[in-house]
């Protein structure tokens with residue numbers, strides 16, 4: 179099954195390139211530490227998901243590139259072409275002459291409706307080239323104007339037009355300080371809209387990835403390119419193929435098959451009587467954890483720690499909440515690697531901070547006119563605050 183990626187804005191396009199480049203170079207690496215046959219199966223599975231083939235044999239990314247100014251798209255296209263290994267489709271880009279000036283309302287209410295038909299047509303053309311569609315992977319920042327505003331608009335359209343396909347948004351959380359003044363407004367508007375139209379949000383915080391570059395990789399002058407390589411490595415290690423089940427040597431066909439639809443019991447009461455224990459421990463409680471192991475000795479890795487009921491909300495058994503995906507095929511030239519995708523309380527703090535900062539600005543009506551000018555009213559802000567406060571409260575109570 180295939181995934182169609184939609185890269186939006188500067189951030190989405192720059193990260194998208196790194197992701198495809200990592201996927202391609204990993205799947206063609208000769209250092210997979212596995213048999214030729216196994217490597218071929220892995221390569222074929224990666225290709226079905228992320229690339230299609232042109233007549234002359236050059237793999238083409240199953241992607242649509244969208245930005246409201248041409249600079250980043252042109253750079254992205256030429257970087258891919260320079261790789262000499264894979265490229266983007268010739269008619270897979272949509273750009274205009276003028277960006278959104280970090281204004282969510284402009285991306286959502288002006289660029290969105292104005293360019294809806296052209297962008298949705300490009301996406302449809304890419305979908306038609308898949309034998310079987312698993313879903314959409316939408317890469318965007320939440321703080322700018324185009325990726326965030328137009329990205330939210332396009333995600334809503336995908337929900338209307340492809341209601342049976344999964345929509346997963348890879349979103350980049352802004353740095354806590356030092357970026358544009360209205361980043362928190364843009365972020366709350368993006369998050370509240372995606373909450374309604376996306377099936378899953380995969381979140382990366384720029385501050386956290388920056389720290390990885392500084393502390394673990396010892397990079398002195400950290401650029402977006404460094405950050406994006408770390409992101410691409412992490413995303414690649416989640417999305418590259420894994421065996422469909424324990425003991426099997428077949429690769430899983432559906433790459434996005436995580437259960438994102440878990441709901442608490444209607445009664446709201448703890449089903450398994452672990453409440454008192456939970457209250458005492460008070461650490462990062464999870465709803466779901468997925469561990470992905472690749473490379474040498476994956477079969478003997480000890481994962482018992484992840485099955486501790488204290489890690490999970492009281493209304494889920496660890497067996498339901500915890501999943502492991504494995505393959506012996508080494509990833510990106512690392513002999514062993516592990517990745518964790520977690521749906522947990524981890525995001526409460528950053529979310530609470532963004533909502534708090536946006537609320538402080540909203541209380542003095544700062545910059546609101548820039549949004550009302552393009553049709554986003556105070557009511558829309560209030561709805562976003564209410565919804566996100568509800569999310570913070572629900573996650574605090576799991």
Ligand SMILES: Nc1nc2c(ncn2[C@@H]2O[C@H](COP(=O)(O)OP(=O)(O)OP(=O)(O)O)[C@@H](O)[C@H]2O)c(=O)[nH]1
Pocket residue numbers: 186187188189190192193246277278279280281319320321322323324325326350351352353357384402403405406
């Ligand atoms: N990790 C990462 N973050 C980026 C990158 N480029 C921009 N950002 C972040 O994205 C946010 C700004 O969004 P952009 O994607 O630049 O803006 P845009 O969507 O193109 O929107 P406009 O510029 O308003 O048209 C900020 O939080 C930046 O830190 C990138 O290449 N990698």
